[in-house]
Amino acid sequence: MTTFKKGNVLPDAGGYYGEYGGVYVPECLIGPLQEVTDAYQRISRSADFIAELRYIRKHFQGRPTPVSYCKRLSDQLGGARIYLKREDLNHSGAHKLNHCMGEGLLAKYMGKKRVIAETGAGQHGVALATAAAYFGLECEIHMGEVDIAKQAPNVARMKLLGAKVVPVTFGLRTLKEAVDSAFAEYLKDPVNTIYCIGSVVGPHPFPMLVRDFQEVVGIEAREQFLDMTGGLPEAVTACVGGGSNAMGIFRGFLDDPTALYGVEPLGKGPKTGDHAASMTYGTPGIIHGFKCYLLQDKDGEPLPVYSCASGLDYPGVGPEHCYLKDQGRVQYVTALDTEAIDAFFKLSRLEGIIPALESAHAVAYAMKLAQEMKQGAILVNLSGRGDKDLDYVIENYGFGTPE
Known part of the structure; x- marks a missing residue:
């Protein structure tokens, strides 16, 4: 088998992995996403951020x-x-807490007051609600009605942890629609809110950010x-x-x-x-x-x-x-x-x-x-x-x- 040298070259400056990735979003989101990118590149390399994340991983996770x-x-x-x-x-x-604690810590360093996300199985929602409780942040989770019915225990956990769970009632009422709904809500207040996507998907920098924390x-x-x-x-x-x-x-x-x-x-x-x-x-x-x-x-x-x-x-x-x-x-x-x-x-x-x-x-x-x-x-x-x-x-x- 030919080995693959991962290096640190991807994504490129445009957020692409070869022909995939990028930033295909409304103009009004370009600024907030660039803010997250710049903050992540600056903050995640600081000694204070790294030390705090290591402490969290060992003593909390x-x-x-x-x-x-x-x-x-x-x-x-x-x-x-x-x-x-x-x-x-x-x-x-689940593994989801690895990036949620990183995203929550980044939100804290950026001075954000609220985190928002989608969830399917509910593990990302629980993890982000956990991170929000740890850092003292407001938390809003969008979840399709079909998944809410299938994943009742995780819905209860999110609510117990203090998160607001928003049922998504349009389309197939599952994960894809939950992402649509959460992004629409994020657009209303990107100044005080950070979107914490649940996987290595979405516009740049989210695939990079989640990958690095995972x-x-x-x-x-x-x-x-x-x-x-x-x-x-x-x-x-x-x-x-x-x-x-x-x-x-x-x-x-x-x-x-x-x-x-x-x-x-x-x-x-x-x-x-x-x-x-x-x-x-x-x-x-x-x-x-x-x-x-x-x-x-x-x-x-x-x-x-x-x-x-x-x-x-x-x-x-x-x-x-x-x-x-x-x-x-x-x-x-x-x-x-x-x-x-x-x-x-x-x-x-x-x-x-x-x-x-x-x-x-x-x-x-x-x-x-x-x-x-x-x-x-x-x-x-x-x-x-x-x-x-x-x-x-x-x-x-x-x-x-x-x-």
Whole structure:
């Protein structure tokens, strides 16, 4: 395999990763986005900011999160060994807090009074509400009505943490519409508010900013895996919706001869159209202020998308992922709902770890890959825990088949 030198050259000055990314927004947003870009470039490099963020990660978030070996699951599959990077043990239950605490700290240094965001599965909403409570900021979370119904525990957490949860009632009432709604609200007061996007998507500088805060996952995982096994994994898998958890762990291994797999939600299958596999079936287009692979109609409008995992049902994907796909450094593959559900139950029963449905997609592909590889090691980014999904899974799939 040809190694890929990540360097620090992307994005370019225009916010592009190759042909993807950029800033496709109304004129009135150019100034506020440039303010965030300039502040981030200046503040994030300061000794005070770095020291405070490191303190937060260690003493509030509980980082570093561990790497766990799945012995029983590996033994049952009879192939490559499977390991998990345990972002489910990050405070608030997912990787999302990595960038939310960074965004909240940036808001504090910029003198902002309010943070606003969208959420799908609710993990980003919970994480941002957590950060807002920590820093004493107002918090407003926009969430589609469909996702509110599926993710009631996370809605309750957001409200308990002091956030205002705004139901989004138009369109399909899921993640794409939540982004639309949150951006519209942000436009009303960009002076006192900072938009804290939930993934490596959106106009520049958001894909860069979220990536940089998530890179800690890959840095930790590489060091931990070397310490644990004396070598590097043959493969790394991570689920991809917008792509923040995947970008975080991939960044640690881009320079290594490790195969990287981004696992998209194939939902009910390609023939049904009920999926959100943007990299697999999309074409370059523009959504939410940036260019990426997009599931779109002949007029360039985003198509309806679906996944059993609310955090993955987005018709676009992060621009850096699109660049890595074109460069051939990362392979983007898929997992069906049924495969993710099977992985959800197997990991729960065999390892005592209940994964988020989003993360279960990465586990599902790792299980398949382990049997194909026969030997070696696979590291899965277990991006979140599945507490939020229990009601949905039990209502639709019961308690699974005992192992």
